[in-house]
Structure formats: C-alpha cells, structure tokens
Amino acid sequence: MQKRVVILGAGYGGLVAALELAKEVTEQDAEIILVNKYDYHQLVTQLYEPAAAAKRDTEVRIPLVKLLSGKPIRLVRDVVTRIDPKEKRVFLQGGELTYDYLVVALGSETEYFGIPGLKEYSLTLKSVDEARLIRTHIERCFAEYPYDPRPEYMTFVVGGAGLTGIELVGEIADWLPRLCEESNIPRDRVQLYNVEAMPSILPGFDEDLAAKAEAILKAKGVVFKVGSPIVRVEPEAVHLKNGEVIRTKTIIWTGGVRGNQIVVDAGFETEPRGRAKVNEYLQAVGYEDVYMAGDCCFVLNEQGRPYPPTAQLAIQMGSCVAKNLCADLKGGKKVPFAPKILGTVASLGGRDAVGKVGERYKTSGRIAYFIKDLSQIRYLAKIGGLMK
Numbered sequence: 001m002q003k004r005v006v007i008l009g010a011g012y013g014g015l016v017a018a019l020e021l022a023k024e025v026t027e028q029d030a031e032i033i034l035v036n037k038y039d040y041h042q043l044v045t046q047l048y049e050p051a052a053a054a055k056r057d058t059e060v061r062i063p064l065v066k067l068l069s070g071k072p073i074r075l076v077r078d079v080v081t082r083i084d085p086k087e088k089r090v091f092l093q094g095g096e097l098t099y100d101y102l103v104v105a106l107g108s109e110t111e112y113f114g115i116p117g118l119k120e121y122s123l124t125l126k127s128v129d130e131a132r133l134i135r136t137h138i139e140r141c142f143a144e145y146p147y148d149p150r151p152e153y154m155t156f157v158v159g160g161a162g163l164t165g166i167e168l169v170g171e172i173a174d175w176l177p178r179l180c181e182e183s184n185i186p187r188d189r190v191q192l193y194n195v196e197a198m199p200s201i202l203p204g205f206d207e208d209l210a211a212k213a214e215a216i217l218k219a220k221g222v223v224f225k226v227g228s229p230i231v232r233v234e235p236e237a238v239h240l241k242n243g244e245v246i247r248t249k250t251i252i253w254t255g256g257v258r259g260n261q262i263v264v265d266a267g268f269e270t271e272p273r274g275r276a277k278v279n280e281y282l283q284a285v286g287y288e289d290v291y292m293a294g295d296c297c298f299v300l301n302e303q304g305r306p307y308p309p310t311a312q313l314a315i316q317m318g319s320c321v322a323k324n325l326c327a328d329l330k331g332g333k334k335v336p337f338a339p340k341i342l343g344t345v346a347s348l349g350g351r352d353a354v355g356k357v358g359e360r361y362k363t364s365g366r367i368a369y370f371i372k373d374l375s376q377i378r379y380l381a382k383i384g385g386l387m388k
C-alpha cells in the first residue's frame, strides 16, 4: 500500500534524500512530498559570493521545478510552523499534512549566545535574501558616506572566524578596492575587521593552514581581533571584552549555529544547542517513523564529539536516510550512518583558498580553490543542477 513520505526542507540534506528516494521507489510504494520555504534550492556554501557582489543571486539558487522535473516528487512551497510527531502531523502556514514517514531537514538557526544587542543589530548569512541584504547594506554605506563622512560608515565588522566568517571576510576584502574606486573613496579610509572569541581563526583547521589563511587575509587589509569576545552590540558600536569599542554601522554575525527551533518545540530529544539526537540509522530518538538529516541533528565522531554542521555531512545524511526509508517501504536491511570526511577548503577570495582533501592532504592557493570548485560541480551533477 502506498505510504506518504513528507520531507521538510529542500536544502542539502532534504533535497538529496528526496531525489535518491525517488530513484529507488515507485509511486505505488510511496508518495513523496517535499516542503520548502522557497521555490528554489540554495547553494548555501557559496553565499559569501553574492554577499560581496562576486556572483549574482541567480547563480547560487536553482529553481526546484528544474531539479524535480520528471521526478515523482510533489513540491509544496510553504513554511513549516510546527511538527506533532505523536499525531504524525506537520503544520504549515497554508495548511497541514499527515505522514507515514517524516524527514526533518530544516537546517540550523543563528546562535547569538545571549550577547546583548547582537540579534537586534547584526546581519546574518544563511539565505540568498540575507546575502542580498548584506551586499546592498555595504553599497549603501558607500553611497551615504560622501553625505555623512563618519568613519562608522567605512568600518565593517564580521563576527566569527569559522568557515563562513573567513570566506565572507576574504570576499569582502576583494570587493573593497572596487567599491572605493566606484565611490571615489580612498581605500585607507575603510576598515575591515574580523572578530573572534577563540584564540585563533578557522577552528578545526590545522594550525599551519589557519596561519596561512590569516597571513593572506592580513595582506588584503583584514584586521583580526582574535581572543576578543563581543560582549555588547549597539546600533553603531561593537563592544569587545577587552574594553575596545569598534564604531561601525555594519556587524555581520557568523559566529554561532544552533538547531532549528521547530525541532525543539516538537519535543524531539535535543542537545543544549537544539540539535536532535538520532540513532545510528538517523531516526529521531523514540520515533522510528521520523528521520533527521543535516544541521538540525548531530552525530558524534570517533572522539565522541559532535561533527561540525557541514553541507558534506548533510548530503551524506540525505543519502543514508533515503536508503533507510527504502528499507522501510520495500523491505531489506537499514544501513548505519558512516560519514566519510572528504576534507574542507576555505575560500579566501580572489581564487585563493586553504584546506584539506580527505583527512591528510593539505592544499592551498589556486589548487585549493580549484578543488573547492570541483566539489561544487560534483554536487551540482549529483542533484541534476548542471542541466540547462
């Protein structure tokens, strides 16, 4: 008998789960419904590029109709507001859905760590719309400065020196000379800060790679404030723990992620940062009919620490969930989730990058950038995003 599989979120985890499940089951086995807030899939790992005018918005979003064309997947464009796993119901802004099996792949939210003013006065980078907001805000600062030449307009702060913060600061550093030229503002009037609470940048990267990235970005004019937690943000000021105050109209916060609040509110068992606990098959604790994929859940590495939330993990989780759903629907053995760490490369702007391929091979410069590009092309090929 046909079962209904509802997949929440068409990001890396949810889209891959839907596409791979659709390959394995027939419409007699399952009705697959994919629910997403937007009618496009976002290439979140590249958002730093449109945020700094290095790419157009349309280059980092792919219409879902194109990706789902000819596939037995029904797209519901709507916003999930609540999940009731006991009643097997999902509430949307425009209605509700029941399910036999549910996949929750709603991604993450920003963690502000309770820092006063941070949520109210910062910009974030989690969607194409937010990337556009950052880009237009920076352009507006340059447009307003000639009329109100206070240094606040020409001071830009990126909070957080993880992958997102570093990739964004690198891309903005490359954009600044063009902005200065267009606006006829001397480059030495502009300050670009990267502020990080931890003692070094790019946590999780080898020390030598992080040091290389820091040197490259410093040469582009980025001023690092590491070991400098932000303690308060005001509309035109960022206060650091050491007492320093950076006067600015721009703080972009990339320093923290937490699970999706919808997952917490649904009553799934979560860790303190709101990410759902799952078993080896990626089923939510206590619910065999609910699978989780991507940033909204967590799995532990061999050292017993949670893997950082990444697209590569979300994609692999999506594949694993598809296999296990297939076993539920057609019989067969479920497979435990066994992540393969393919490496991580951080772009530094200007076709420069540093990172690791696999667990060992270190890379930097144009080769690293090429490897990052290649992994993007491989992903697009996987989801059918290369076809015109």
Ligand SMILES: Cc1cc2nc3c(=O)[nH]c(=O)nc-3n(C[C@H](O)[C@H](O)[C@H](O)COP(=O)(O)OP(=O)(O)OC[C@H]3O[C@@H](n4cnc5c(N)ncnc54)[C@H](O)[C@@H]3O)c2cc1C
Pocket (backbone or CB within 6 Å): 008, 009, 010, 011, 012, 013, 014, 035, 036, 037, 038, 041, 042, 044, 045, 046, 047, 048, 078, 079, 080, 081, 105, 106, 107, 108, 125, 126, 163, 164, 167, 262, 293, 294, 295, 296, 309, 310, 311, 312, 313, 314, 344, 345
């Ligand atoms: C700028 C940046 C650079 C990054 N670089 C890298 C990198 O180089 N390598 C790497 O591996 N990782 C990188 N990451 C992390 C990576 O992007 C995430 O780990 C990944 O996007 C998680 O995938 P996901 O499927 O869990 O969530 P997402 O990709 O965020 O997808 C969630 C989906 O759910 C939808 N959604 C959310 N809430 C609702 C709702 N209420 N109703 C309906 N739909 C909803 C969203 O629209 C979205 O489509 C980067 C992240 C950022 C922000």
